[in-house]
Amino acid sequence: MWESQIESLNSGCIQKISIFSQTRRVTYSEVIQLWQQAETFRSFFISLLASAPFSAYFWETPPITHSTVNQEFEFVLVDSPQLTKVEPELSSFKEYFESTSEDVITFPNLNQDALLVVPCPIAKSSAYPHLATFVREAPKSQQHALWQTVGSVLEQNLNDRSTWVSTSGLGVYWLHVRLDSYPKYYSFNPYKIAG
Template sequence: MTFEAIRSELQPQRVHHYRLHHRGEVLNYKSFLYALAGEPSFRKFFTELLKSADFAGFRWETPPISTSLIDREFEFVLLRSDQFADRETEPEPFAKHFRSDDGSGVVVFSNLGNDATLIAPTPLTCEEAYGHLAAFVRLALPEQVDAMWQQVGETMLRLVSKQPRWLSTAGGGVAWLHVRVDSSPKYFGHTPYREVR
């Protein structure tokens, strides 16, 4: 399958915006999620795209999704987050969840407030690989990166409902990569994605 990305700078050296294309057509949100869940070639493309980002550390944010929005064009932003690049990882807050790993190297669990589902890699290689998304796609084992993206797609497809959900990585609180499927955009930095439109 042939995929390509169109990148634009919303704020030079701060916010990069992406749209993904497949055979000349813009991917919609549903196609993006099904590709994550079921197409290894797409997951590899997506990982390589993120690896090539100019930022040493970044947050990944997407627009809200619901059953009524799932056919909209998929887009995302990378928000430069230099503070992630030099901080120490912090596995302890998620350690009890790591024990539920089924061998894939990825776990899914609810946050403390029970208003978000978190998808996190378990420690399989050097801890530096797990502090944030940029480090993970660049340093973690390729099969673990692939498993995480597959789990993100499967989890989002399962959770899409009439109520909007926000898909992102934040990382300001716990210094261990976790993808968030949130019922609100409470940690979002990209203002246009905070609103359901």
């Protein structure tokens, strides 16, 4: 039902990935809906992330607006060996974790220029320092909840200004998907300058 096309860039340090439904590339708009509504798609997407050849990586998408939501969806995984050595920092979001019983939470960053979608600690902490460990070790139900929330929050906050959706992890060692007003932590230059 779903297929991917993977292009290796930068001597194999970056994978650029497109997703197809039959022979047609899916759009960003479709992915936003599929993240929210289609368990089979989320399973496919999660397995795609989990099977990446990197121990740790940054996940980055092109910027999106209301007017570009129907562009073909793609993303990059950028090898990030420096993340393989980090220990999860539970304390970074502790106040948010203590005030909820949810598996995934959303809140603005300190500068109020990004929304963060963050999994709560419901499994061993080694599952949470970055996206690669999360999609390989966290409970499946929480993995699905994360992408459902990303889709929902992105749909609710889509407007005429560019939004960059990504993970980095070099500032705070606890997975957080960023919906950002500028490409603050982007490493893939074509996406960084696209907005």
